[in-house]
Amino acid sequence: MPHFDLFFKTEELRRRLEPHLRLIPPFFEFTVRTGTPEVRYFDQKDPMWKGFPFPVPDRTVYVFDDAIPARALGGGMQNRASIRVTREDRDDEALILRIWHEILHAVGQPADDMAKRAGEWQNMSERVMWAAWQSLSRPVDVPFWHRKFYEWLTERAAAGAGGR
Template identity: 85%
Template sequence: MPHFDLYFKTEALRQRLEPHLQLIPPFFEFTVQTGAPEVRYFDQKDPMWKGFPFPVPAGTVYVFDDAIPARALGGGMDMRASVRVTREDRDDEAIILRIWHEILHAIGQPADDMARRAGEWQSVSERLMWAAWQSLSRPGDVPFWHRKFYSRLTERAARGRQD
């Protein structure tokens, strides 16, 4: 089971989000702290990643707010992840899903491939429901589908499978 030191930049972020961490399966273990880990910054010439703090120590996740000027909402690789919480983020479940998404990347899972891999994680009836939903001009990018996909990727990881 992967273990992460989960840093919330502020106590307010921690109090807001820590109670919702149980949405992430217990395959992932967390030691929760307030503060900031040692970070580095990606290519400062790339507007997407300029100012985006990324943890240096392996096994670290950093959740930060808009006081840090960054454009990207999250990044994860090599047992590290960072997640930005914006002023506009009102849905705590969506933020927890963002954390789950990035820690899946951190452990080598293809968290960006929800639509491309639909045949691997959806039943036939779910694929029909998803197609009907999208035919009504509804986005497929909703928590219901993310939970299902991320659960499947977590199961894959528990079996030791990666891309």
């Protein structure tokens, strides 16, 4: 089971999101802290990542709310992840899914490949529902499908399956 030090930049963020961490399966364990871990910054010339803080210590996750010039909302790799909470983020479940998504990346899982891997993670009834959902021109980028996909990726990680 991967264990992460999960830093919330502010006590306000911690109070808001910590109660919802139970939505992430217990395969992932957390020591929850308030504050900022040692961070580094990605390529300062890349508008996607400019000013985006990323934790340096192994097995560290950082949730922050700074106004930064970067467009990225999250990043995860090599047992580390960083998640940005914007002023517009009102849905706490969606934020927990964002954290889960980046932690999956941190442990080498292809969390961006939900549609591409639909045939691997869906059972027959979910495939029918997925097709019907799309036939109604509904976006599949919703919490219902993300939860199902992330559950599958978590099971995959637990079984020791590698990344992409």
